[in-house]
Amino acid sequence: MSYKIRLLKDRLSANIFLELSLFSILTVVLIGYGLYYKSSPILQQDTLWHLLSSTEWKPFKNEFGFFSYIIGSLAVTGIAIIIALPLSLLCAIYIAEYAPHRIRQILVPLIDLLSGIPPVVYGVWGVLTIVPYIGDHIAPHFVDYSSGYCALAGGIVLAVMVFPLIVSILLEVFDTVPKELKEASLSLGATEWETTRKVVLKKSVPGIIAATVLGISRAIGETLAVLMVCGNLPMIPHSLFDSVYPLPALIANNYGDMMSIPMYESALMLSALILFVIIFIFNAISRLILYRIENRS
Amino acid sequence: MTFESPHIRVKDLNVHIGGNHILKNINIDIPDKKLTSFIGPSGCGKTTLLKTFNRLLDRNKDVQIDGQVLVDGENIYGKDIEVTSMRQKMGLLSQRPFPLPMSIYDNIAYGPRLHGTTKKKELDVLVEHYLTATGLWDEVKDRLNGSAARLSIGQQQRLCLARGLAVEPEIILGDEPTSALDPISTQKIEELFLQLKDKYTLVLVTHILRQARRLSDYIAFLYMGEIIEFGPTEDILLRPKEKLTQEYVKGYIS
Ligand SMILES: Nc1ncnc2c1ncn2[C@@H]1O[C@H](COP(=O)(O)OP(=O)(O)O)[C@@H](O)[C@H]1O
Ligand SMILES: [Mg+2]
Numbered sequence: 001m002s003y004k005i006r007l008l009k010d011r012l013s014a015n016i017f018l019e020l021s022l023f024s025i026l027t028v029v030l031i032g033y034g035l036y037y038k039s040s041p042i043l044q045q046d047t048l049w050h051l052l053s054s055t056e057w058k059p060f061k062n063e064f065g066f067f068s069y070i071i072g073s074l075a076v077t078g079i080a081i082i083i084a085l086p087l088s089l090l091c092a093i094y095i096a097e098y099a100p101h102r103i104r105q106i107l108v109p110l111i112d113l114l115s116g117i118p119p120v121v122y123g124v125w126g127v128l129t130i131v132p133y134i135g136d137h138i139a140p141h142f143v144d145y146s147s148g149y150c151a152l153a154g155g156i157v158l159a160v161m162v163f164p165l166i167v168s169i170l171l172e173v174f175d176t177v178p179k180e181l182k183e184a185s186l187s188l189g190a191t192e193w194e195t196t197r198k199v200v201l202k203k204s205v206p207g208i209i210a211a212t213v214l215g216i217s218r219a220i221g222e223t224l225a226v227l228m229v230c231g232n233l234p235m236i237p238h239s240l241f242d243s244v245y246p247l248p249a250l251i252a253n254n255y256g257d258m259m260s261i262p263m264y265e266s267a268l269m270l271s272a273l274i275l276f277v278i279i280f281i282f283n284a285i286s287r288l289i290l291y292r293i294e295n296r297s
Numbered sequence: 298m299t300f301e302s303p304h305i306r307v308k309d310l311n312v313h314i315g316g317n318h319i320l321k322n323i324n325i326d327i328p329d330k331k332l333t334s335f336i337g338p339s340g341c342g343k344t345t346l347l348k349t350f351n352r353l354l355d356r357n358k359d360v361q362i363d364g365q366v367l368v369d370g371e372n373i374y375g376k377d378i379e380v381t382s383m384r385q386k387m388g389l390l391s392q393r394p395f396p397l398p399m400s401i402y403d404n405i406a407y408g409p410r411l412h413g414t415t416k417k418k419e420l421d422v423l424v425e426h427y428l429t430a431t432g433l434w435d436e437v438k439d440r441l442n443g444s445a446a447r448l449s450i451g452q453q454q455r456l457c458l459a460r461g462l463a464v465e466p467e468i469i470l471g472d473e474p475t476s477a478l479d480p481i482s483t484q485k486i487e488e489l490f491l492q493l494k495d496k497y498t499l500v501l502v503t504h505i506l507r508q509a510r511r512l513s514d515y516i517a518f519l520y521m522g523e524i525i526e527f528g529p530t531e532d533i534l535l536r537p538k539e540k541l542t543q544e545y546v547k548g549y550i551s
Contacts, residue, residue, distance in 0.1 A: 101358040181395045183353050184457065188408040188464050189385030198407070203398045 032276060039270035042263050051270065057234050059258060064267040066274070068234040072151070072244035073275075075237055076226055077219045079155025084163045085212055091163075092170035097196050108171070115164040123228035126157040131229055139241040146241035149231035154244065157225050162215040169214060169290070173207030174200060176293055210289035217282035221275055223248035247271045298515075298527050302370075304329040304468060304498040305350060310364035312345060312354070312522075319345050321522045323364070332490065332499040334509040334530075337519035338550060343502040346519070347470050350500065351387040352380055368468070385412070388461030388497075390474035394453035396445035397460075401428075401437050404445045404456055408464035427459040431489060451482025458489060469493060471501045475508070487512060506546060510534055518542045520550075 042051065042064060054065025091111075095104050135148025177200050185195040201208070231243025232253065251268050258264050303326035312320035320342050327333050335343045348354040349366055352373060365372045373383050385408075397404050405424045406414075414420060424441065428434040433455050437448070445456055454474060461469065471490070475483040490499060490512055503509050509516055509530070516533040518526045518541070526533060526542045537543045544550050 178395060180391050180393070181397070183356075184389065184391065184395045184460075185397065185407070186353065186356075186381075187351055187384050187387060187389035188411065188460065189381050190408075190411050191381050194411060199397055 028280075032273075032280070035269055035273040035276055039266050039273050042266040042270055045263065051267075052274075055234075055236065059261045059264050059267070062261075062263055064263060064270075066247070066271060068236055069245055069247045069250050069271065070274075071236055072230070072234070073220055073246040073248070075151045075244050076154035076158055076230065076246055077216055079151060079240070080158035080162055080219045081212060081216055083155060083159035084166055084215060087159075088163055088166035088170060088211070088215075089208070092167050092174060093196055093200075095167075096171055096174035097192065097200065108168075111164045111167050115161075115168070119161065119222060119225040120228075122157050122161055123225035126153055126225060126229040130156050134241065143239055143241045147231065147243070149229055149243055150241045151230065151237050151244045152240040154226045154230040154246070155240075157229050158219045158222055161222060161225060162219050165218055166211045166215045169211040170204075170208065173204050173211065173290075173293060176207070177203050206289045207293050210286035210293075213282050213286040213289075217279045217286070220246075220282075221248060221279050223252050227252055247275055251275075298326070300326045300328045302329065303327055304369065305500075306365075306367040306370075307346075307349075308365040308367065310346075310349060310362070310366065312342075312349065312363075313361040314345075314357070315359040319522050320349070323524055325517055325524055325527055327498060327500055328515065329498055330494065330496070331514040332494050332501060332512050333515045333517065334501045334503055334513035335517050335519055336503060336506065336509050336533075337545070339504060341519045342522045343519055344472050347472055347500060347502055350468070350470060351384045351389060353384075353389075385464050386467050388458070388464070388466040388469040390454065390457055390461065390469070390471040392473045393477045394450060394457045396448070396453050396456055399445065400442045401445045401448070401456065402441040404460050405463050408460065412464065423463055427463045428456075430462060431455040431459040432485060433459060449482075451478050451485065454478060454482065454486060455489070458486070466497065468498045468500065471499065473502050473504065475503075475505075506534065518545060520545070 045062075046064070051064060051066055052070065053067055054063070055067045056063045056065040057068065095107055099107065130153045131148035133148070134150065134153050135146055138152075139146035139148065139150070181199060181203065182195050185199045186192070190198070226246055227249035230246060230249060232245045232249055233243040234245040234250075235242065237244050251272055254264075255268050305327035307323050307325045307327075310320055310323040311318070323346060335346060337343055345354060349362060350368075350373075354360055355362055362374065364374075366374060368383065368386065371378070373380075397407055399407070402420075402424055405427055406420045409420060409423055414423065425434060425438075428437060433452060436452060437443075437456075445453065448456060454477075458469075458474075475486050478486065487508065490501065493499060494514075501509075501512060513530045515528065516530050517524050518533060518537075518539075520541050526537060526539045532538075533542060534546055537546055541550070
């Protein structure tokens with residue numbers, strides 16, 4: 001009797017896990033379909049290419065060009081990765097290859113903690129420190145005027161936000177490099193740094209790419225913190241100190257307002273769909289690379 | 298058993314890892330240009346002892362090493378020792394081959410490049426020389442720029458040996474270097490070891506008694522972190538004095 005119950009439980013739980021995973025896959029598919037469905041009106045009105053490449057954003061005149069927003073998103077994301085990647089690499093190399101065990105045990109949870117801080121806190125921090133610092137001390141050296149609410153501020157705040165993510169992936173990647181491989185290099189008379197550079201980093205190139213791509217997809221979707229420091233003006237930035245208006249901020253700022261304009265909701269849904277597709281593809285690529293790394297012998 | 302001028306002399310070596318006493322009062326002389334084998338049951342400390350010779354052991358956490366290891370009379374745990382140049386003197390073959398993540402050519406050229414040989418012509422000569430010395434040249438000469446990972450395991454191990462020889466070591470440490478190999482590859486590695494005895498001091502960890510017998514001049518029997526007996530091959534395998542050694546070579550303990 002009790003055996004049968006155990007068997008039943010076993011079967012049930014196996015099924016529950018299957019159903020739960022199917023459910024989560026289904027959710028992704030449904031979101032994708034929902035976004036497509038909602039954005040189809042505007043796709044019937046204009047070609048996708050026109051929507052993506054036009055800078056005209058005049059909802060009242062029924063013109064929806066996403067180009068400035070896309071550039072805004074790419075700009076802050078690009079700046080964020082350019083800042084975050086070298087720092088994350090150095091930090092991860094230090095922790096994985098040099099730090100004494102005790103220091104590693106302190107640093108790793110601290111870095112994990114960073115990724116748990118709510119975005120709004122980073123946003124406030126950006127507004128209180130980064131924005132005024134750029135406006136008062138950095139921008140004056142380069143441009144006539146900048147409020148400090150600009151692409152650079154967004155990039156810096158984002159860099160700080162993706163840093164812990166990239167570091168923790170890099171640490172996992174470096175840990176998959178076999179100890180014996182490092183010992184082989186060391187026993188040939190290489191120093192620790194030569195070994196790190198020529199063997200560990202080389203072996204980790206796919207993982208570094210994966211971490212970067214994952215960082216990009218995290219950065220490109222980040223909304224609140226960026227929205228608070230970017231200035232949110234839909235224009236093509238000419239310097240780091242111009243305001244930008246990334247896609248997620250566009251959606252967050254406007255959804256729910258101005259819904260009386262016929263195509264407005266559809267346009268916002270299209271920008272959500274664009275983000276969704278970009279993030280989905282980037283995530284898939286990096287997961288695939290990481291999966292490959294973990295399974296190589 | 299001691300030698301007048303051993304290549305490696307271990308004096309009162311004690312190793313603790315994470316509070317466990319792994320190597321206990323090790324004293325041993327490794328003779329110059331001979332092959333010395335460490336035998337003993339798995340977990341007795343053979344690998345650990347070998348790794349104290351090129352200071353790879355102290356890279357691990359919670360390792361405490363007391364005592365001395367003298368290489369050519371110099372204590373490698375002394376203050377002014379240059380660890381990298383000391384390690385360069387010792388080639389290492391591990392249990393499984395670990396080719397570096399680069400081409401066959403670059404695997405061999407890796408060490409010489411680090412130590413200042415950068416001219417393509419000189420490197421070409423070195424690569425051919427050491428691949429020939431390990432019997433690989435004919436097998437790989439058409440794919441020198443191919444990835445080393447695509448070689449068979451046996452070829453990889455010979456590549457690792459060639460790579461080690463290319464930095465002109467004086468000592469070669471082998472940690473069960475044939476344990477992952479098929480019989481034919483094993484035989485090739487064994488033949489190479491026999492050839493290398495003229496020029497190098499070899500230290501071989503093995504748990505295969507017949508291999509120890511075929512290759513070694515001297516054998517040390519380790520048990521639970523202690524050297525129980527050390528002597529010429531025949532004495533240890535055929536006329537062991539200690540009871541534990543007798544039991545081990547007869548196969549009662551393993
Ligand atoms: N890095 C380590 N951490 C903890 N224990 C270790 C470590 N390395 C070796 N040991 C322990 O030291 C003992 C000897 O190991 P080892 O030298 O690998 O034995 P052998 O090579 O003779 O099989 C074993 O009991 C092993 O568990
Ligand atoms: Mg071992």
